[in-house]
Amino acid sequence: IIKRVLNGKKFYDSELLQYTIHNEKTNNEIDLTNREKCVLNYVCKGLSNKDIANELKxxxxxxxxxxxxxxxxLHLRSxxxxxxxxxxxxxxxxxx
Incomplete structure (x- = not known):
């Protein structure tokens, strides 16, 4: 492994890869509350905060x-x- 890395090759630990793949799958699941999902729906329809607030009272x-x-x-900015x-x-x- 050391010779491989010293020669500029890459090494990937299979256990680490499995862990990363598993976590990537679970991280793609949305962890939003029902209300946040509802708001997300309205945001996607293009409603402003004021319009969404009126809809949801x-x-x-x-x-x-x-x-x-x-x-x-969701680690987003806008x-x-x-x-x-x-x-x-x-x-x-x-x-x-």
Whole structure:
């Protein structure tokens, strides 16, 4: 293994690869609350925080917190990223 690495070759531990693959599969599962999934649905439809708040009969601040939690949990930066993430992971089809 050492000679291989010293010669510029790569080495991958099979146990580490298995662990990484397993965690990647479980990390792709969405860990959002039902309310966050509902808000994500509205975000994907293009509604503003105010419009979503009116639909759900809550304050704008509450929606802002939900959107912030979604961004944090999915490691995203913007509402546009939420929409692209939802499309790429076929979440929109499941929620809408």
């Amino acid at each position: 809550v304050t704008d601040y509450t929606i802002k917190k939900h959107v912030s939690n979604i961004l944090s949990k 509402r546009q990223d939420i929409i692209l993430y939802a499309q790429d992971n076929h979440i929109i089809d499941e929620i809408i």
